[in-house]
Amino acid sequence: MAKRPLLNEWKALAIHYGTAQRPVSDLVLEIDDVHDSLSRIEYFVWLIRLEDRLILVDTGFNADEAAARGRTLLIHPVAALSGLGIEPSDITDVVVTHLHYDHAGNLPAFPNASFHIQDREMAYGTGRCMCHERMRRPFAAEGVVDAVRLVFQARVRFHDGDGEIAPGCKLHLIGGHSKGLQVVTVATGGALLVVASDALHFQRYLENDNAFxxxxxxxxxxxxxxxxxxxxxxxxxxxxxxxxxxxxxxxPLAPDMEFARVLL
Structure with missing residues (x-):
């Protein structure tokens, strides 16, 4: 597919690829109302353009994983990229913020990318904590295995704490939600963007220190x-x-691209 002119009109996009309606108790640790109502959770991956680099932050889940977990796949992340005129082979870097199923599926789809993962996230997702059902619940075994395969293909760039992908794009170790959770900052055009991933599920958590x-x-x-x-x-x-x-x-990036939201 030929690249669309819109490709040059953004620096960072949030790609909305999935959704689900869940009980509030599934989405917030401390709730005031004991009567459990339903609320919505949305699923995103993020795309950053820095000169000749196309950096994909997380890779989402696929249809099988969506069906198994009761989530709605609105558009496959790879299909969303195609709609932007971007082939999987165009992606130069993939940041895996953490190895949970909704952030680290579809890893093999990007044949030319380097993958950025924290040391402690790989240790966590393949170590003794996964012997406990509650701890391994948000991981998909096949997704973790795909990450290990990439290690053996010498395509993973490991980070031990904060690091840099390219000038203006940095990684920052947060942990918490997953032991090696990392976030991405992008400094471009005088604006600083913090792609928090699951270091902050919902903006309102910052108001009262609530948690997923x-x-x-x-x-x-x-x-x-x-x-x-x-x-x-x-x-x-x-x-x-x-x-x-x-x-x-x-x-949205364009009227026919509701899935792509312009952040920068």
Missing amino acids: PLFADYPDVIEGYKKLRLLAGASGLIIPGHDPEVLRKFP
């Missing part, structure tokens, strides 16, 4: 909010990982 009720280390989740605020500073923008508000706050 699934985590590897609760104190690290709450301390992670402090790091997000510090990274963003007074004028930066924090993008939560699953918030429906993203769809209301950021415009």
Whole structure:
């Protein structure tokens, strides 16, 4: 597919690829109302363009995983890229913020990419914590195996804490939700963008230090909010990982591209 002219009109996109309606108790640790109502959670991957680099932050899930977990796949992430005029082979870097099923599916689809993963996330997803059902629940075994295969293909760039992908694009270890969870900052055009992924599921958590009720280390989740605020500073923008508000706050790239929301 020929690249569309719109490809040059953005620097960072949130790609909305999935959705689900879940009980509120599935989405927030502390709730005021004991009567459990339903709420919506949205699923995103993020695309960053920096000169000759196309950086994909997370790779989403596929139809089989969506069916197994009761999620709705609105558009396969690879199909969304194709709709933008981007082939999987065009992606130069994939940041795996963590190895949960909704962030690390579809890894083999990107044949030319280098994959950026934290040391401790790989250790967590392949280590003794996975012997416990509650801890391994958000992981998909095949997705973790795909990540291991990439290691043996010498295509994984491991990070031990904060690091850099390219000038203007950095990684920051947060942990908490998963032991090696990392976030991405992008500094371009005078704006600083913090792609928080699951270091912040919903923006409202910052108001009351609430949390998603699934985590590897609760104190690290709450301390992670402090790091997000510090990274963003007074004028930066924090993008939560699953918030429906993203769809209301950021415009679509084009009328026929509701799935692609312009962040920068």
